[in-house]
Amino acid sequence: MADKAQAKAAAVTAKARGTGVLTMFTIKSDSIKALSGFKLPAGAHVAIVSEKPESVSALRKSVRGRVTRVTEVIERAPRHTQVEREPVVDKSAFEPDARSRAMLEGVRIAQQDLREAGGAYDLDEVRTLMRGVSRQAIDKRVQDGSLLAVPGPSNRRSYPTLQFNRDGTVVPGLKVVREALQSSNSWAVLNFLAHPDVRLGNRKPIDLLKSGQLNLVLEAARRHGEQGA
Template sequence: MKLTVLLQGGSPQVEIGAEPLDAESSPVVDLKAEEALLGALLLDNDGFDSLGPTLTAEDFSEPFHQRLFTAMWDTRQTGELVEPIRMAERFAKDLAFPELGGVRYLAELVVRAPPIKDVPALAARIGGLAMRRRARTEEDDLDVALREARARGAMRAAKVLAGPEMLGADNFATLIGATRETVRQKLKRGEVLGLQGAKRGVRYPAWQVTQDGGLLPGLPKLFELFGDSPWAVFRFLSQPAPAFGGESPKDRLRAGKVDQVLDLAEGQARGDFG
């Protein structure tokens, strides 16, 4: 819901209405609500008792409002009267204070202040907008992180695909003595490992061909264990495995030790990385 704060000229009356709100497109700043709350507190210090336990200076969007609220709160805690002249003295050297109008600005806050009964709604409005600003900031930060991660992943993938051991379909077909169509069918059945790139098409690691011209055994089972993800199978096969004394699983497969490799793959698929 949207809380609307309407200040009618110099009248101290405030109208607070509610209407459905699109959270994605709605503004997350309400300076009028901030000014109304500060003015209400300057007019009647008893309003501090109605703020609720969660509102903080950081909930105000305007930096000067943050500093003003902090000064007002601290003054209230000492038992002193929170009023415009005392606040003006506190901010005599604050560069933003004269830009806003100085003492006149504080006086206008008081003149336009709503009644004290509106303080809880204004505090809720300001606190709610602050929560949405923080949520949007977190979402923006996450989006940036995800974009950067995808970019790093794409760069690493491109580097892998550009390696000398990565063959195109024709060269790979020649290497195993088959046709391009045969390679395509084997790829579809998970009998060969092919990696899809953004520009280079499918590339085939030459190391999956054994010394006798055959294909690495156990590939269909590895695809089954790793969710038919070629890149997951590639990472598993090419990275050194502590369980094998630093030897890579592909080297174990090339040596015919299929059961050892499949046992390790099943453990990793279960989340057993010990």
């Protein structure tokens, strides 16, 4: 162990030649000063144990010329040194598989659809648009499919703005379009309504619904549903 200036303590083992006497002691004060005045037996062998190489060097110098030789120098690994260990848990076990990544990507696509479609209203805003209709009436329309709602922040319902006309009324035909799509997934319905369809001349189904062309949209929805089945 090292002196005060360079470590916490020093250990010196002295073995008198021919006597078989083995002595070991620890120096907690100034090791260099203590050893300079210490009388070692003739032909003594000294072992120094220290945590720091610089302390070992200083201690060896202090006993040089007064002992036959320093038989060994042991350097302990610093206490702050830690052996790198392999992690107990394999990180790869926490990585989502292909199916889980696909689900996550589906959520991202759905959110992008909503953003591009103009966002969504919350319940109070929908009630304002629909002239103060009750919450129960709105819930009923969501259940029967005539009003589209998607999960919003804190899992509260949000109502895509694209399904409302300028006067605040709901675009007619949403229920039968949903049935034609053969899907109960509100995100899938939103995706169909918001994107141009080649079967409709690259026009958006929601725009055709607003212009009263329900039959064209229904035919495209049936084909879309058959492909997705």
